[in-house]
Structure formats: structure tokens, C-alpha cells
Amino acid sequence: MTATPTAAAPFTTVIGLEVHVQLQTRTKLFCGCSTTFGAPPNTHVCPTCLGLPGSLPVMNRTAFELAVRAALALGCKIAPFTKWDRKNYFYPDLPKGYQISQFDLPFSSEGALEVVDPKGALSRNVRITRVHLEEDAGKSMHDEGAGTGDTRIDLNRAGTPLCEIVTEPDLRSPQEARAWLNELKLLLVYLGVSDCNMQEGSLRVDANVNLHIPCDGGRIAKTPIVEIKNMNSFRSVERALVYEVARQYEEWQATKAEMGKTPKQTRGWDDPAGVTRAQRHKEESSDYRYFPEPDLVPVTVSEEWLAATREAMGDPPSVLREKLAAKWKIPPYDADVLVNQGRELVAYFEDLAERVGEGKVASNWMQQDVLRTLNERGGSIDAFPVRPAALAELIGRVAKGDFDTSRAREIFAEVLASGRTVDDVVASMGIAAVDDDELITLCRELLAANPRVVADVKGGKEQAAAGLIGQAKKKNPNVNPGKVRAMCLDLIRQM
């Protein structure tokens, strides 16, 4: 896609994202307090994360390694030497009065993550400016209803390890931003870096957006950059950006205000109202008065360490899609759907495909039956009652002609509902393979009882045979409709 304005939008939308993800560690970044979500307030706190005098931070090795894994997966360069800095600001949920973050020497920079639409409509390489490691703040709760004027502070979250991922302003539409975030989330979940649960605050997104508007004489006017906060889902990110793009274009038409002439603005997304609202002006970064953190020593990353991390990483989703499509000879669309459901579902599919011996057949059952049922019932694939072995048996018996696909779907539904084995269900539903002798007898009876159909078929209307299938199923629900049809046509030809 090119970045030129179109008739539909007389400007180019320019979006950059700043994503914070909580790393999947058991303990906080600098102390041994648990990171488990949902504990009663101020039960996962200690002198270090409360910022009490005399306490000292010690870095969590797993947090650092997960952050490196994320950066490697995003194609970033890993700095051989990295250090931490204090970012100073006052807020009650930041007990030390500074956040330990990384300023001038982040551990990684200059990566990229491509977002690809399997249908080929959308594809963009989004450059990553930097990835760094920092600690989270606590939680402030403003009880406006009580009218007490107090703010309650819970510091359970203070000191939780966060990976901050900053992109270049490479995204060109709200839809693209959402698609890219989906891909980022998938990647981080695949690699075990983060659970990316937005409801629990494990993934947070801020978006920077402005418009490039061509003016007379070929000059490009750039609207002031706005940073949008408070978006609680990827859907909110898309909605907020759609709103903000329209608002900026309207404002530009009214004021002609350009970037640089007004300070950068922060706006909060009000989801129920569907609007962004102005917040305080963003402080200049120098106002944070960064300086090197004296309580933490630097980290140097050796080539051996990096190689071991790469080794342990596993395939990212983009590679897995290609591998699945090639190995099982399934269309890219199928591979995309399977991979997007997560690692566990891919394992289920591969187990099934291995047993069935035909990737496309296994994939069809995954897409049409397994995924639909999962969507309806909820829950994870690991807890799905029909295991690959049972499903493979069912598919195998369809291939053998024991019953047709629609009968197999009934059995599948019954196995799901009852939790019994395929064999059990087949027996209790009175489903038994119909042998050829039985089939011939049945078809002869049908033809004898339906002279009209016989006459029609002989007259060249083969489709008339379809009327026999319903009757055959009534006499014996286990017959295979395809076989009944073929057999009846054969018999009529011999008449």
C-alpha cells in the first residue's frame, strides 16, 4: 500500500503505537513479591516495592530474558551493554517518586513486525523504534461516588515487570493498527512472553496520531500529534483512532493549526461516549530528569546467551503459518485461522492431521466443527472433550464409507454432549456399517416401490433418484446417501 491520499480520504493518516505488556513472571521485577492478579489490596508488597528507605532492587533474570525474547522476535538489535535509569515524577501510585526504566541505552532497538492479511489486501512492515524493560506503578482508585475526596492506593502492581514496545509512525489506518496489535499479541502469547490480557491490564496501548494533508503548491501540512490513552481493547483502539482522525481533520479545516505551533496534546478515550477528550499537556521528556539508576548494575548480553535464547524461543506465528501450510498442504487462509487460535490449537490440529493423514480434511473439521463448537461453548482446546484420536477415528470411518459426513457430525455432537467414546455413541445410536448385500436388498425394495422414479431416471432425469435417499434413510438411518444413489442408478441401468 502506498501512503498517498485517496479520493476517499484527502489526507494520509499517520499512527505510531506505544505498547506496554506485562511479562509472564511469577515475581516482580526487583523483589520476590508475587505478580498474581486479583489479590486483596496491598498483600503483594514488601519494603522494595513500597519504596521504603534502605531497600534495594535486584533484577529478576526471567523478566530480563522474556524481554530479550520479545525483542528478538520483533527482529530488534540487542545492545551488548544496557543500563537502567530513574524517571522522576510525583504521583501517589509511584512510591519511590521515580520509575526505574531505560532511557538512553535500552536493551534493544530497530526491529520490525509485519502485519499480513491472508487475503492479501493488507500488508505493512511496521518498524520498532525500541523495546525496553521497566517497572509498573501501583493502582489509584478514585471513589467519586463516595464523595470523600480520598484516593485509595493499592501497590500490589507496583514493580511488576513491563516491556515497553515503541513503533515508528508507520501505520496508515485505524484498521491496520488493530490488525497489527492482534499480530503483536499473538506473537507475544506464542512465545510465552505475556498473556496479553487487556482486562487484567497485562497489555496497554497508547496511540500517537496525526494527519498529513497535501496543500496548494505541493506542501504537506501536518496536524498536531495527539496521544490517545485509556483504550481498553483493540476494538477501542480502532474506534478511538477513527474518531480522532475525523476530529483532527475537522479541526484542521477550522483552525489550520499545524504541528509544532501547539504543544503535543494528550487525549483520553471515553468508550461509552465514543469520543476523545483533552487531558493535560504532555510534559517534555527532560522534565522527567532521567539519570542513571545507581542501585542497579548494568547488564551485558553475550552472543552465547543470545544464541541460547533464540534456540529456546520456538517459531513465531508468521513462520508457523508458512510451515503448517507447506507441511499439511492446506491453503494459507486455513493456516492463518489455525495459528491465530494459539499454540495449543495448532498442536491439536497437527495431532489430528497426523492421524488422519490428510491435512485438508483435518483442517476442514477443525474450521467447521471444532472451532465452531469451541466458539459456542467457550473454554480451551486442551479441555475440549473430543480428543484428536477420537475425531480421527470418526473421520477415518467416513473415509471408509461406514457413514457419511452429516451422520459423522451427529455422532460428533453426541460425543460432545454425552462425553462418551465414539464407539459407544455409534453403538447406542444403532449405527452399524451397512454391508453391500443389505444395501442391494434395500435399493431393490425402493425401486420396486417407486416405479415412477425408475421411469424418470430411465427417461434421463437422474436427479429423480434423490427422492429415494430420504426413504432409504427412513428404512435404515445408517445407509450412506452417496452409496444409495450410486447403487440405485446402477440397478436402474441394469433393468
Added chain:
Amino acid sequence: MSLSRNDVAKVGLLARLALSDADLDTMTRELSSIVGFVGQLEKIDTADVAPLAHPLDTQNVFRADVPKPSLTTAEALQSAPRHDGECFLVPAVLGDTGAA
């Protein structure tokens, strides 16, 4: 190098200190003297000196990701000027956090 009164007023604001005019005069003089003292370093030629990120010649200090007991809520709150038994209580703060 010296600091202007405006520089000091800005630092005072960032530190949430209410500085009177007299305070500003004193602080401007005293902070300028500190900055001037440190400013002597500018006279040294550091072209061949590698930047120092930390005074200790130690690197890669880590701990294992193993939980340790936390404080009880009562212990955590015991020195707080105000609390409700669960949370620290502070005066309502308007606006949003400075960073994340």
C-alpha cells in the same frame, strides 16, 4: 555555568515545592554554586575516557524468579499517615499519571 531564577522555579515546580520569592533567591544562589562546582569537570579533556554507567565494576546481577513472603497488609500500612485497613489513602489527585 549558573542557573537562572526561572530554572530554579521550574525545578521547584517539578519537585512540588512551594518556593517563596525569598526561597527562590536563596535556592538560585545555592544551586548555582553546586552546579558551578560540578562544572569544573568541563575543564577536563574526556575525549579518551569511556562513559561510565555505574561506579561499580560489576555486571549482570540477577535473582531467580522465585516468590518470597510479602509483608502483611497491616505491616505495609503501619507507617502510612492515613489508610483504611486495605489501602493507602491520599488526597484526590486530578489528571492522570505522569508516565507508565
